[in-house]
Amino acid sequence: MDKYFILIIPGLIMGTFARVHMMKSDYRQYPTYPRGYLSHFTLGFIAAGLGAVAVPALIEKEFSAITFLALAAQQFREVRSMERESLDNIEITEMVPRGTAYIEDIAKTFEARNYMAIIVSLVTATVIYICIILKINRYMSIFLGMALGLITHIFIKRMIHGQEVGDIADVKEAKITFDGPILKINGVVIMNVGLQNKRDIYLSNGLAVEIIPKDENAIVYLSNIGQRQAIQHNAANQLGIRKDVDEPELTPIAKRNSENGNIVMAITIMKPNIDALIEVVKGTPLLETSKRKPLDSVVGLRLMRSRKRV
Amino acid sequence: MQIGLKDFIVAVVTTNRDMVGPGAMAPVFYAVDDEHLERLSEGIAKILNSVVHDVGMGTYIIVKH
Structure with a gap:
């Protein structure tokens, strides 16, 4: 032995x-x-x-x-x-x-x-x-x-x-605007914020980013709701969200621009720092469960080929 | 697991009596002016952990998400 x-x-x-x-x-x-x-x-x-x-x-x-x-x-x-x-x-x-x-x-x-x-x-x-x-x-x-x-x-x-969001997408600063009570980020409608003081919090402490996928695979990847939730969770957790349980309107929401597949997200942070937010979003892991590769499918390959020919 | 209401209008606060009809599912609160409207809806939203949405014409709906 x-x-x-x-x-x-x-x-x-x-x-x-x-x-x-x-x-x-x-x-x-x-x-x-x-x-x-x-x-x-x-x-x-x-x-x-x-x-x-x-x-x-x-x-x-x-x-x-x-x-x-x-x-x-x-x-x-x-x-x-x-x-x-x-x-x-x-x-x-x-x-x-x-x-x-x-x-x-x-x-x-x-x-x-x-x-x-x-x-x-x-x-x-x-x-x-x-x-x-x-x-x-x-x-x-x-x-x-x-x-x-x-x-x-x-x-x-x-x-x-695994990969990170920064590997498949560019993350850029975006602008928060209000059209009456409607919160918009780079023109994408996010939600209706009724109270003026909550709008003021968004304008003073709010930061927004636009996540621009690099290819078609990334567009599908980022459209996954679980993936977006992970980005929101990481951002809120690492940067210190300015919110309490009785302020649900300050919950970060990542919405998709259905025209081009870009994701926009707004979040209210205690000490806003856009570089930190961009870094956090880029460093969020890509979830296995949201991984799709439409470009590797028969249709995707055909589309790629026809695009190359043009 | 938590069980509760979701995506439900829990109250309507308005200064415009023409905006709400009788027999509404949610309680309706009439505010005297815009400042009262803000205060009232913020108070109700805090109690119910819900969100205030401005639907225009002096009416706010309070929604549990």
């Missing part, structure tokens, strides 16, 4: 490291609380353990051990529903809700990170085993295994790192 520890321990370390490395605490503040860290660290450790133990099990021809991986997959699907449920539960306490699409995206990310821990530890253990078969020095094998595990981690990290 001892001979397998050389496979299991480095695999376990690399898998756990991969999970811990993905636990960053940034503006999302999720899961920054120590309890959140601990539960995800433990799950990551278990995932890494499963990946690392799979290799010795196969060497010993314990093929039934592979069913544990299926069990693990089931377990990590639980992680997804756990995250979804907890975010759903706190949704009503958010000033500007995340929206179901954003929640789903976060939950999926958490699930995927556990799979990453399994894969990294599996790769590490496999490489070490292959090196030992090839009669490479023991320390060298561990080093090679860990190096390849690290490369796998970096590769998967790059792969699952």
